[in-house]
Amino acid sequence: FMIIPIWTSLQKLDPAAEQAALSLGASQAKVMRLVVLPQVMPGVLSGTLIVFGLSASSFAIPGLLGGRRLKMVATVVYDQYLSELNWPMGATLAVVLLLANLLIMLSWNRMVEGRYKKTLGE
Template identity: 60%
Template sequence: MKDQRNTLPYWLTAPSVLVMLALVALPLVLTLSMSLYPYDAAQMMGSTMTSANYAEVLSDDYFHVIFVRTFGMAFLVTLICIVIGVPEAYVLSRLSSEWRAVSMVVVLGPLLISVVVRTLGWAVLLGSEGLINKTLLMIGLIDAPIKMLYTFTGVVIALTHVLMPFMVLAVWASLQKLDRATEQAAESLGANMFTVMWRIVFPQVIPGVLSGGLIVFASAASAFATPAIIGGRRLKVVPTTIYDEFLANLNWPLGATIAVLLVVIVLTVSLLANRLVERRWKQVFR
């Protein structure tokens, strides 16, 4: 009976583990193996293993620009989500139960709509004849339409809107464990609102900020629909480049190589950020 109790958790988790292996691990392994073969115009892939695909991507300035643009965009979107999402989650946690329910629907609204529909909505708003430019022209703030569609800025705006709920929810979950007595103690000792937020509240919600930031960063770096629609075909990012290599150029090994590098970089940045942020804040607020 003792042995059966000890093995019961493993049997219960076995189905989910098998599903994870079949739907996540196996495709990643196949993608990795595909990246190690040369491109063959007749058969898609050659028969001998090689590292030429990685050498091509790592040595070509064209791919360097694409990777820098992609991860620069992901970092910027993550930073904006932190700056806006943390105060938003704090205000949300202080609302009454009725207003909190309404606010949660507003925050979660973008997640209830298809990403393609949301992105097309932003395309309408950001266009030269869109609502934003028409409003700015009408009130006289600009003399000519501002080019926001098919630009880096437009992609950042749209991705921030799409991914903001993940940051708000992660920080809001951490705020549920916040001890209100620490805020009241700081205020009674003369600390202003900014000091309370920076020295008391923010250190306690670092786990939520970190988890939300990692979700936002990984999602922004791997986003396809929003950069493809808002950025267009000229503003290349890594996911759209992978799509082009697989379906336009039919160079599956090169597309698989770029995909593998994307996964490796995202995982590396996530692990390093986890280590550095936790170590840094432990030193500062020890």
Template identity: 70%
Template sequence: MSGPASMSGPKALPYAMSAPAFLLFATLLLVPLVLTALLSFSNFDHHVGVKAGLTLQHYAAVISDDFYHEIFLRTLRLSGLTTLICIAVGAPEAYFLSRMSPRWRAICLLIVLAPLLISVVVRAFGWSMLLGREGLINQLLELTGIGRQRLLYTETAVVVGLVHIMMPFMIIPVWTSLQKLDRSTEQAALSLGASPFTVFRRIVVPQVLPGILSGSLIVFGLSASAFAIPGLLGGRRIKTVATLIYDEYLHELNWPLGAAIAIILLVANLLIMLGYNRLMERRYRRALG
């Protein structure tokens, strides 16, 4: 009798220790998410607002209307393009960081992480000043003879702002993965006659893939749900899902429709990220043989 009773205490200890964190997580995330999902099924009338009863008309409106299709496709396109640019720029930058001396590495990491100390809104306003009609970039284009271009309130401006915001979230995971790479393995491959490209492809890339996977998932998820950058650099012309939800909640006051759009965005993000994760894991296993 004493044996099972004595074992129940140690087995229950991890659950008891994690219970406060779980309750905090449930309160701050799960409860609002459940309430949003329930709100998305509520009836709505423009004269009286949210009414009692359940309906699927908000989901049907989003799924059947080409207006919402265009906004979702634009959001996914901008998020995917931002992720690709962050991979193309951030992965090599992380590789060079891992090869620097500790002193210069600390300085460069400080430069990479310093923008995170500044508000996203402040950085967005900074880019709006640079990309504006009288901004520095247009002045440089005019000096080179290209002429002033309409850069602000375009998809290009949104991508530029998102890349600037999301770049640290790509560099740090890749750099962390490279810290586990043993340089002696590369030197051994070179001494056995492998070319530098083969060493990079067969040794470095498989080690970097987990960092690229985690970084790209973070960048894509944050970009797809970003509000400040599309709102300030895209304006009213370049509408994304986040700005659409904002309009439905605060301008149209159609909270159920805004909640339905938010849930659809969440589900779409999860499906895309899970599919991408599965694809990258297969490539990672194949690269490791």
């Protein structure tokens, strides 16, 4: 899932800016760090948010990989609803998971966008 937003950002990349930096004497590493990466950062941000959102709320994959001994929040919510029949606790844990996801995703978004704007000089 993360490849699609980055691929889209790379397709929008202006090759003239990269060629201009190379013709002015910048090394390939410097061009990647100062020209390409700042233009690709919105795609990286989108991809990381998509992957984090999907992985944080997944309960099937941790159950398959780690068995029932590996406790993730989503699997605990599932257990509270179906095994324990403790719906208030399951709902509380689901809301806590949602709020934690929102907090992490908004913080990551703010941090990456701040660096992106700073790099572009806006």
